[in-house]
Amino acid sequence: MQTVDTLIHARWIIPVNPQRDVLVDHSLAIQEGRIVAILPSAEARAQYQSDNVQDLGDQALIPGLINAHGHAAMALFRGLADDLELMTWLNDHIWPAEGAWVNDEFVADGTELAIAEMLRSGTTTFADNYFFVDSAASTVVKTGVRAQFSFSVIDFPTNWAKTPDEHIDLGMALVEKYKGNEHLKIMFGPHAPYTCSDEPLTRIRDLAKEHQLRIQMHVHETQSEVDGEVDKRGGRPVRRLKELGLLNSDFQAVHMTALNADDIDDIVETGTHIIHCPESNLKLASGFCPVHELQQRGVNVALGTDGAASNNDLDMISEMRTAAILAKAVGQSATALPAYEALAMATYNGALAMGWDKEIGSLEVGKQADITAIRLNDLESQPMYDPVSHLVYATSRDQVSNVWVGGKQLLKDRELTTIDKAAVMAKAAVWQERILSK
Amino acid sequence: MQTVDTLIHARWIIPVNPQRDVLVDHSLAIQEGRIVAILPSAEARAQYQSDNVQDLGDQALIPGLINAHGHAAMALFRGLADDLELMTWLNDHIWPAEGAWVNDEFVADGTELAIAEMLRSGTTTFADNYFFVDSAASTVVKTGVRAQFSFSVIDFPTNWAKTPDEHIDLGMALVEKYKGNEHLKIMFGPHAPYTCSDEPLTRIRDLAKEHQLRIQMHVHETQSEVDGEVDKRGGRPVRRLKELGLLNSDFQAVHMTALNADDIDDIVETGTHIIHCPESNLKLASGFCPVHELQQRGVNVALGTDGAASNNDLDMISEMRTAAILAKAVGQSATALPAYEALAMATYNGALAMGWDKEIGSLEVGKQADITAIRLNDLESQPMYDPVSHLVYATSRDQVSNVWVGGKQLLKDRELTTIDKAAVMAKAAVWQERILSK
Numbered sequence: 071m072q073t074v075d076t077l078i079h080a081r082w083i084i085p086v087n088p089q090r091d092v093l094v095d096h097s098l099a100i101q102e103g104r105i106v107a108i109l110p111s112a113e114a115r116a117q118y119q120s121d122n123v124q125d126l127g128d129q130a131l132i133p134g135l136i137n138a139h140g141h142a143a144m145a146l147f148r149g150l151a152d153d154l155e156l157m158t159w160l161n162d163h164i165w166p167a168e169g170a171w172v173n174d175e176f177v178a179d180g181t182e183l184a185i186a187e188m189l190r191s192g193t194t195t196f197a198d199n200y201f202f203v204d205s206a207a208s209t210v211v212k213t214g215v216r217a218q219f220s221f222s223v224i225d226f227p228t229n230w231a232k233t234p235d236e237h238i239d240l241g242m243a244l245v246e247k248y249k250g251n252e253h254l255k256i257m258f259g260p261h262a263p264y265t266c267s268d269e270p271l272t273r274i275r276d277l278a279k280e281h282q283l284r285i286q287m288h289v290h291e292t293q294s295e296v297d298g299e300v301d302k303r304g305g306r307p308v309r310r311l312k313e314l315g316l317l318n319s320d321f322q323a324v325h326m327t328a329l330n331a332d333d334i335d336d337i338v339e340t341g342t343h344i345i346h347c348p349e350s351n352l353k354l355a356s357g358f359c360p361v362h363e364l365q366q367r368g369v370n371v372a373l374g375t376d377g378a379a380s381n382n383d384l385d386m387i388s389e390m391r392t393a394a395i396l397a398k399a400v401g402q403s404a405t406a407l408p409a410y411e412a413l414a415m416a417t418y419n420g421a422l423a424m425g426w427d428k429e430i431g432s433l434e435v436g437k438q439a440d441i442t443a444i445r446l447n448d449l450e451s452q453p454m455y456d457p458v459s460h461l462v463y464a465t466s467r468d469q470v471s472n473v474w475v476g477g478k479q480l481l482k483d484r485e486l487t488t489i490d491k492a493a494v495m496a497k498a499a500v501w502q503e504r505i506l507s508k
Numbered sequence: 509m510q511t512v513d514t515l516i517h518a519r520w521i522i523p524v525n526p527q528r529d530v531l532v533d534h535s536l537a538i539q540e541g542r543i544v545a546i547l548p549s550a551e552a553r554a555q556y557q558s559d560n561v562q563d564l565g566d567q568a569l570i571p572g573l574i575n576a577h578g579h580a581a582m583a584l585f586r587g588l589a590d591d592l593e594l595m596t597w598l599n600d601h602i603w604p605a606e607g608a609w610v611n612d613e614f615v616a617d618g619t620e621l622a623i624a625e626m627l628r629s630g631t632t633t634f635a636d637n638y639f640f641v642d643s644a645a646s647t648v649v650k651t652g653v654r655a656q657f658s659f660s661v662i663d664f665p666t667n668w669a670k671t672p673d674e675h676i677d678l679g680m681a682l683v684e685k686y687k688g689n690e691h692l693k694i695m696f697g698p699h700a701p702y703t704c705s706d707e708p709l710t711r712i713r714d715l716a717k718e719h720q721l722r723i724q725m726h727v728h729e730t731q732s733e734v735d736g737e738v739d740k741r742g743g744r745p746v747r748r749l750k751e752l753g754l755l756n757s758d759f760q761a762v763h764m765t766a767l768n769a770d771d772i773d774d775i776v777e778t779g780t781h782i783i784h785c786p787e788s789n790l791k792l793a794s795g796f797c798p799v800h801e802l803q804q805r806g807v808n809v810a811l812g813t814d815g816a817a818s819n820n821d822l823d824m825i826s827e828m829r830t831a832a833i834l835a836k837a838v839g840q841s842a843t844a845l846p847a848y849e850a851l852a853m854a855t856y857n858g859a860l861a862m863g864w865d866k867e868i869g870s871l872e873v874g875k876q877a878d879i880t881a882i883r884l885n886d887l888e889s890q891p892m893y894d895p896v897s898h899l900v901y902a903t904s905r906d907q908v909s910n911v912w913v914g915g916k917q918l919l920k921d922r923e924l925t926t927i928d929k930a931a932v933m934a935k936a937a938v939w940q941e942r943i944l945s946k
Contacts, residue, residue, distance in 0.1 A: 148890070149897040153836075153846035186887055352833035353901070355842040382901040383888060388826065395790035398591075404793040408591035449624055450821060450905075452586070452933055453940030459587035463791070463820040467888075468906035495890055502891035 075477060076100040077120040079111045080443065082130040082457045085433035086417050090410050092458060098131060100439040103477035107435060128447030129471060130457050132413065133432050134194025134440035135386040136420030139286070139324045139345040139374025141200045142217075143172070143180030145187065146501045147379040156292060156354045164379060171505060172229045177202035179497040181209040184384055186489045189215065191385045191467035192442035194475045195420070195430060197322075197345070197374060199259040199286060201230035203244050207254055213488045214480050216252075216440070218424045219244070220259030220286035220322075223270055234270035238277070245281065252438075252476070255424060257283040263307035264295055268314060275315050284425055286322040286345070287311075292356045293328040308333040317342045322423050324374065325350075326364075327357030334360070334367060343370045343423035346415070348392045350376030361393070362401025365411070372420040385467045390416040394462050409462040439477040445469045513915060514538040515558040517549045518881065520568040520895045523871035524855050528848050530896060536569060538877040541915035545873060566885030567909060568895050570851065571870050572632025572878035573824040574858030577724070577762045577783040577812025579638045580655075581610070581618030583625065584939045585817040594730060594792045602817055609943060610667045615640035617935040619647040622822055624927045627653065629823045629905035630880035632913045633858070633868060635760075635783070635812060637697040637724060639668035641682050645692055651926045652918050654690075654878070656862045657682070658697030658724035658760075661708055672708035676715070683719065690876075690914070693862060695721040701745035702733055706752060713753050722863055724760040724783070725749075730794045731766040746771040755780045760861050762812065763788075764802075765795030772798070772805060781808045781861035784853070786830045788814030799831070800839025803849070810858040823905045828854040832900050847900040881910040 076099070083093040085108065097114030099107040107118065144164075151163035177200065188196055195216040198206055203221045210217045221241035223234050231237040241256065248254045258274045260266045266287075278285055289307055290296055299307045309332065311317050319341035326344050329337075337344065346359050364371055373393055375384045390412050397407035407415070421431025430440045444465060445451075451460050451469075473481035480487055514537070521531040523546065535552030537545040545556070582602075589601035615638065626634055633654040636644055641659045648655045659679035661672050669675040679694065686692045696712045698704040704725075716723055727745055728734055737745045747770065749755050757779035764782050767775075775782065784797050802809055811831055813822045828850050835845035845853070859869025868878045882903060883889075889898050889907075911919035918926055 146891060148902060149893045152894070152897045152901065153843055155842050159842070183887070183890065190887065349833060352837040353842065355836040355840055355844070358837065378902075382897065385888075385904070388904070392830070395787060398793040399790040399796065402793055404593050404597070404791065405591055406793070449621070449628065449929060449933055450823075452621065452936040453584060453943070455587045455940065455944065456590070459590045459820065463590060464586060464816075466823070466826070466904045466906060468904060491887060495887055498890040502893065505891070506893065 071119045072117060074099040074101045074106060074118050074120045076122045076124070077114065077118050078124045078126060078131065079114065080126045080131045081128050083108060083433060084130055084132045084413065084458055084461065086133050086414050087432050087434055098433065098441070100477040103439055105433060105435050105437050105439050108433060124472070126443050126472065129443045129445050130461060131433065132442050132444065132461065133417040134430065134442050134473065134475065135192045135416050136372070136431060137188060137193045137196040137375055137384065137386050138322070138372035138420040138423055139197050139199065139347055139376055140384060141377035142184035142196065142198045142206060143177040143200055144377035144379040145184040145384065146176060146180040146498060148382050150379060150505065152382070156356065159354070167505065169229065170508060172201060174202050174205040176501070177205040178209050179501060181206040182213065182489060183494050183498050184378065185209065185213045185215055186486055186491060186494050187384045189473050189481050189486060190470060190484065191387055192444065192470040192473060193384070193386050194440040194442065194473060195426070197286060197424065201228055203241065203256065207244065207248055207256070210253055211251070214253070214475050214478055216254070216430065216475060218255040218257065220257050222259050222261055223274065224261040224265050225267055225270070226265070234266070235273070238270065238273060242277065245283065255426065258285040260285065260287045262288040262291065262295070263299055263310060271314050271316060278320065284320045284322060285316060286324060288325055289323040290328050290333070291325040296328045306333060308336050312336045312340060319343070320425070325356060326359050327351060329360055334364065337364070337369055338367045343372060345372050345374050345423065346393060347374045347376040348396050349389055350380045354380055358400045360400060361397040362403065362406035365407070370419055370422050371415060372423040373415045386416050387465055387467045387470070391462055409458045412462045413458060439474050441474045442470060443472040445471050509557045510555060512537040512539045512544060512556050512558045514560045514562070515552065515556050516562045516564060516569065517552065518564045518569045519566050521546060521871060522568055522570045522851065522896055522899065524571050524852050525870050525872055536871065536879070538915040541877055543871060543873050543875050543877050546871060562910070564881050564910065567881045567883050568899060569871065570880050570882065570899065571855040572868065572880050572911065572913065573630045573854050574810070574869060575626060575631045575634040575813055575822065575824050576760070576810035576858040576861055577635050577637065577785055577814055578822065579815035580622035580634060580636045580644060581615040581638055582815035582817040583622040583822065584614060584618040584936060586820050588817060588943065590820070594794065597792070605943065607667065608946065610639060612640050612643040614939070615643040616647050617939060619644040620651065620927060621932050621936050622816065623647065623651045623653055624924055624929060624932050625822045627911050627919050627924060628908060628922065629825055630882065630908040630911060631822070631824050632878040632880065632911060633864070635724060635862065639666055641679065641694065645682065645686055645694070648691055649689070652691070652913050652916055654692070654868070654913060656693040656695065658695050660697050660699055661712065662699040662703050663705055663708070664703070672704070673711070676708065676711060680715065683721065693864065696723040698723065698725050700726040700729065700733070701737055701748060709752050709754060716758065722758045722760060723754060724762060726763055727761040728766050728771070729763040734766045744771060746774050750774050750778060757781070758863070763794060764797050765789060767798055772801065775802070775807055776805045781810060783810050783812050783861060784831060785812045785814040786834050787827055788818045792818055796838045798838060799835040800841065800844035803845070808857055808860050809853060810861040811853045824854050825903055825905045825908070828900055847896045850900045851896060877912050877915040879912045880908060883907045883909050
């Protein structure tokens with residue numbers, strides 16, 4: 071008998087491996103934070119012992135969900151302003167609120183609220199594009215999840231820094247500070263083509279190459295953004311980024327609606343990753359990302375919720391479902407983005423976009439034990455013909471039962487182990503009072 | 509002090525009344541199954557007493573959700589076949605499965621499973637379009653919910669009846685049998701323009717007029733349906749139905765994608781109700797219903813989940829959210845279908861389509877006490893700026909806590925009071941084994 075730190079028996083393991091397996095009555099062994107075995111439960115019971123054996127009958131283990139785009143701290147603005155045109159929403163509500171409130175304390179409290187919500191809905195790694203990154207990074211380290219921080223760079227002054235160069239300098243200091251931390255990746259987050267001029271983008275390109283850092287950027291969020299850029303600069307945003315030398319397999323382009331054939335050719339040719347945020351795109355009437363066509367062309371498409379101010383949740387279970395059904399309608403084929411591929415979009419594809427695919431994104435021996443367990447034993451999951459179908463098309467976030475990151479259990483029977491839920495809610499209530507009183 | 513059967517105190521009451529009120533710290537009094545008062549809780553505590561006082565702090569009361577289109581018994585086919593083209597899905601999977609399995613027992617068991625799921629997600633009234641209606645109706649009566657049954661009529665033989673006339677005769681006998689039952693409306697459900705010839709439709713039109721019965725029909729589910737009808741009959745389905753004299757304010761047209769300007773004019777002119785099923789339309793790549801344009805033209809648009817074989821749940825909370833965000837993208841305006849109107853679509857608009865608006869669909873004095881309570885006190889609902897925004901954009905089905913129909917509590921702290929959940933699940937497991945063994 072071999073002794074391991076943790077041994078989990080489950081009715082199903084959906085590893086999101088290249089073979090797209092669905093393993094029935096299998097077990098997963100964890101040692102020093104990594105997966106050391108995945109095998110039939112009968113064999114696991116004979117070969118492994120552990121002080122921490124978890125028998126999750128009628129649950130499915132999937133890779134921890136990877137939320138590939140968001141603004142975590144904006145959870146504190148959830149529901150503050152809805153049902154407004156994008157530029158009205160930004161100019162009259164979100165940007166003034168950010169100007170009034172966003173600081174280190176806001177980011178720490180908002181990020182913790184977001185992480186709590188994400189863990190309770192099965193997300194183990196998230197991408198964050200915001201300000202005051204040090205506060206957010208400290209919160210990530212404290213809570214034990216993983217995050218990719220693409221620190222914001224933008225032409226105009228923010229609460230965090232006055233110039234694009236100041237934003238970059240603050241961010242690069244954090245790259246140094248957190249170098250080697252297995253839970254964090256810190257890289258560039260230039261806001262969008264229409265808010266970033268060539269000079270900072272060129273500096274970002276060179277620094278990214280020098281330090282081997284990735285870039286995440288909002289690109290083609292709306293048709294009017296594209297039209298505005300064509301009017302202003304005489305060309306389409308995707309082509310401009312390509313000509314600036316930014317597009318390659320280290321670049322994550324978020325949203326990507328209003329794509330024409332040239333845009334898609336540029337994406338394919340450069341190996342650019344796409345981060346799809348379907349619920350935010352729908353809610354803000356931004357447009358439709360042609361996911362089916364992009365996937366047919368071999369483009370890697372990952373999935374994100376965007377911030378809770380525009381979604382209004384950080385629930386990757388429902389986002390995965392929305393992505394799966396929307397891709398069919400937009401692609402005009404009910405065979406587009408089948409269930410298993412939607413699950414891959416919410417897990418492995420995110421890891422691939424982040425350059426984290428050697429460590430996370432699938433349940434395979436040698437990888438980090440980032441795992442989400444989902445109950446499929448209640449009425450809403452009956453009858454059971456296909457667990458992957460149910461995971462994508464008939465599961466809600468409350469069915470997430472247990473979550474591990476690097477082998478450490480961060481959610482246990484729906485209780486957060488590293489976050490004081492009552493304290494997080496009390497802090498949210500304080501911010502609510504402050505923001506409403508203004 | 510006045511004594512009432514039930515007195516409910518809640519943090520919010522969202523009555524979906526014409527004024528679109530949001531009432532804070534209000535109470536609702538129920539006597540003999542009907543709402544007799546809605547007033548501030550401080551006044552309610554002074555004026556009313558009851559043996560059944562329920563203090564629902566941090567919960568919102570809304571009208572019971574009305575699922576305006578579905579095939580309840582198909583819950584037993586949930587997840588049986590996904591990610592397939594509509595006609596492949598129908599011809600190779602759903603219709604053969606129906607041929608093999610659908611009978612009185614299947615419909616009773618499947619309908620009970622569906623009702624259990626619907627109650628747990630806040631639905632109190634559902635529209636059902638299926639076969640073996642007597643079994644389904646008995647299940648409705650037994651469980652205490654409400655339903656509109658549009659019994660199927662179709663040109664080809666089914667397990668239920670051999671000819672369109674036999675379908676009609678079976679249905680009309682049930683109209684007689686259940687006449688006067690406050691929980692049931694039984695009316696016509698001709699399947700679709702492409703499966704119903706003029707003769708049964710003409711008979712249905714005349715019987716509907718004679719007996720003052722409504723009609724629900726799948727219309728314009730896909731562009732290819734429309735194209736096929738234009739090829740076959742030389743005209744568009746909506747126009748054919750209008751010329752047959754079917755379209756009026758007693759007609760519920762389900763799906764309604766691929767509409768052109770003439771179709772919309774016909775709908776507006778005749779006062780036809782639209783039943784929108786966004787998640788089914790997306791998942792089957794059926795197309796997009798132009799909800800925003802229809803609402804701007806004054807058309808009543810209600811909401812349905814469709815059957816669990818094509819959705820794959822009967823969750824009106826998520827359907828309402830999908831409807832709200834999809835309408836914005838399709839209508840190209842983030843101001844389309846704002847949160848309160850999405851809630852109305854899921855409640856009052858359904859009652860109006862069914863001709864049930866004098867009794868249900870809103871929380872108003874004199875109406876039936878069909879009420880859903882939703883918890884808004886957990887982490888996912890923080891901070892709280894606007895309860896209606898949270899209900900539509902940030903709530904999941906597990907937050908449904910309590911449900912009443914006609915003043916009788918059918919869900920109490922998430923426990924079903926009229927349905928044996930374990931028995932329903934055991935029956936679903938039996939069907940699962942049977943269907944998988946084939």
